[in-house]
Amino acid sequence: MNRTFVDIAGKRLALSNLEKDLYPSYGFTKARILEYYRRIAPFMLPHLKDRAVTFTRYPEGVEREPFFEKRCPSHRPAWVQTAEVVHGDTALTFCLINDRETLLWAGNLAALELHVPLARAGSPGTPDAMVFDLDPGEGAGLAEAGRVALILRDLLSGMGLMSFVKTSGKKGLHVLVPLNYQEATFDDTKTFSKAVAEIMQKHYPDLVTAKMAKNYRVARIFINWSQNDASKTMISVYSLRGRETPFVSFPLAWRELEELSEQGHLERLQVTAVEAVRRAEGTGDLFHEVLVKEQKLPHLY
């Protein structure tokens, strides 16, 4: 194996197979993946902080089956922080990605996709955001997801809630409503998001379904409200995706979504790793408010 040792901030990191092309049909080597995570780190780390991360690892590249890793690998360097998370009767040790070196270490494991829960490890029952996972069914795509996201934004805004949107890096969009208050519970976010999804389905039956059944999703956007659960994880903002092209789950300004929607160009929403760095360094973290904005869900009690 081809190893390179680097020392960053007093931490020694062994990097291997840097020339290996993990996106063979596009051409994106592990060296470039690490370069991506190195440069996106200042924007991404605040979102990963203290979250029990699940890795989707692609050691043989994106054209081969990945594997999921919840348990933090036992061969981890001593400086990787971890957290115990209890699922049912079993406690698992998860990795926490709290610094750039750990992010690069994960990249070196070909953990292209980093999935995180909506709550931090220290308070696993307290979601700090509510999410709407807009998942296009067969025959639908980003164009329809974009339309649904814009309606959703206006609907939530009418409820006094500010929301933020990112690409999933695959076919869909994620709309997040920051909460950031201690009393938030998954019961509340689930009740609220389900009611929203059902209203959307009722008023836009040709565009939206709130039901998981595959039939119902044909040519529609499935608003997956059930992601609002302590046991669920979602792709982290700024994470790479394991598909043909190194697309990233990337935040968008609502105005950009609106303009692309008006021009009928929503299918072009995907953001590649290279563009992601350029954009983030230009505009800063468009998802910063998701971390700090305090909002309470109204009309629940």
Next chain:
Amino acid sequence: MAVQGIWNGTISFSLVAIPVRLVTAVEPGRVSFHLLHTRDYSRLSRKMFCPLEGTMVPPDEIIRGYELGPEHYVLMTDEELESVSPERSRTIEILEFIDLKEVDPIYFDHPYYLVPAKGGEKAYQLLVEVMSRTNKAGIAKFVLAEREYLVAVISREGALELVTLHYSDDILPHEDLSPGNDMSSREAETQMAATIWKMTGDFNPAKYSNERRVRIMDLVMQKAKERAPVEAPASADESEEGPADLVAALEESMRKVKEHR
């Protein structure tokens, strides 16, 4: 006992074509009864009932609907369905031969026998022997009663068995079914055996799609996009709503959203 054939045609591969009849291989052991009217013992027939109108519905008022969402259907006429149905075929064309042991039994659906028709006896016997010696099964596509089946043709105890297979999409848990297989270098002795070897591949069920299903779904999607699905009156099991206050506030917000669009 003379067995009733359910299909006549030929089984073919490469340049070989053997006339055969398809006969059913299993008879369900179930005892069947008819439903009779107690007053006059006449056979009863089934009718379709409309619960909304409380009436019987004549056949010319019945149409198929594909359920897209709660109470939302895409309509599909008999003609449209027929337009995507496969043509009847007179041949069972073997596409390739595979090692029988590679096929996970989960794929087996329904068994039939193939029996030689007049003039096909000799070639049939030869095929049975060669397939049995090489331990190969033939994979074929075959249309029976307007459905296209993926089938395996297997040599068993001196006869050919035809088993319909499930398409890989129909199998629920994902299984990797094609372990790399080294073909043994056994000498092919006859022309037929040589052809079988030449047509041998790994069993990879994923490469055969249920084309009729794909075509029907394409049609459903196309129709769903072209015009709005029909709406059925809400059925009794209306899904439960969220807290009344929340639903009212959302409805109010939605009203404003729609005003501005």
